Amino acid sequence: MSTQTRPRISGTQFINADEAPRSRLSLSASHRDQHHPVTGTGGDPHLGAIDTPANESCVVCAPATRRLAEELFDAWNVALQTGDARRVTALYADDAVLLPTVSNVPRTSPAEIQDYFEHFLEKKPFGTINSRNVKLGCNKLTDAGTYTFRVTDGGETKEVPARYTFVYENRDGAWKIVHHHSSMMPTA
Numbered sequence: 001m002s003t004q005t006r007p008r009i010s011g012t013q014f015i016n017a018d019e020a021p022r023s024r025l026s027l028s029a030s031h032r033d034q035h036h037p038v039t040g041t042g043g044d045p046h047l048g049a050i051d052t053p054a055n056e057s058c059v060v061c062a063p064a065t066r067r068l069a070e071e072l073f074d075a076w077n078v079a080l081q082t083g084d085a086r087r088v089t090a091l092y093a094d095d096a097v098l099l100p101t102v103s104n105v106p107r108t109s110p111a112e113i114q115d116y117f118e119h120f121l122e123k124k125p126f127g128t129i130n131s132r133n134v135k136l137g138c139n140k141l142t143d144a145g146t147y148t149f150r151v152t153d154g155g156e157t158k159e160v161p162a163r164y165t166f167v168y169e170n171r172d173g174a175w176k177i178v179h180h181h182s183s184m185m186p187t188a
Contacts, residue, residue, distance in 0.1 A: 061138040062170040085117035093176035101182040123151040139170040
């Protein structure tokens with residue numbers, strides 16, 4: 001079977017921050033180059049590649065690491081320190097869901113998320129991660145664990161232990177919060 005009639009198989013493309021985009025493909029394709037496509041599994045060569053969408057696009061996976069989870073949380077925490085609710089809200093996707101710590105109302109739009117932070121930022125919150133569990137995926141990262149917030153309420157500074165989950169997605173090259181849940185630790 002010539003290379004002209006073999007069905008092509010795409011690879012999920014991975015981007016390494018230290019390499020040029022498109023310089024690496026998934027393991028099955030990493031041992032081949034553009035002149036030696038990976039062959040199919042005996043399917044009809046006229047049907048095309050067995051795992052490539054009709055438009056032949058590939059999913060591009062941005063690098064996701066534990067360090068990235070730390071950096072994304074730090075960026076969110078720094079945004080809190082500015083006291084600017086718009087800056088915090090900008091870290092959330094337009095369709096994000098926020099289940100906030102000190103509100104019973106789920107926030108599902110940028111305006112609702114900004115409204116929450118306009119009030120929450122009055123307490124001058126500063127978060128510190130106590131423990132985290134990071135799950136990595138293709139263009140998705142989940143960071144869940146416990147954190148403690150130092151807040152000022154009525155002139156008194158106190159520490160509030162809480163549980164959290166941040167789900168981030170890489171959208172158009174930027175990591176955005178798509179889901180954020182935070183709740184105070186229950187009393188024993």
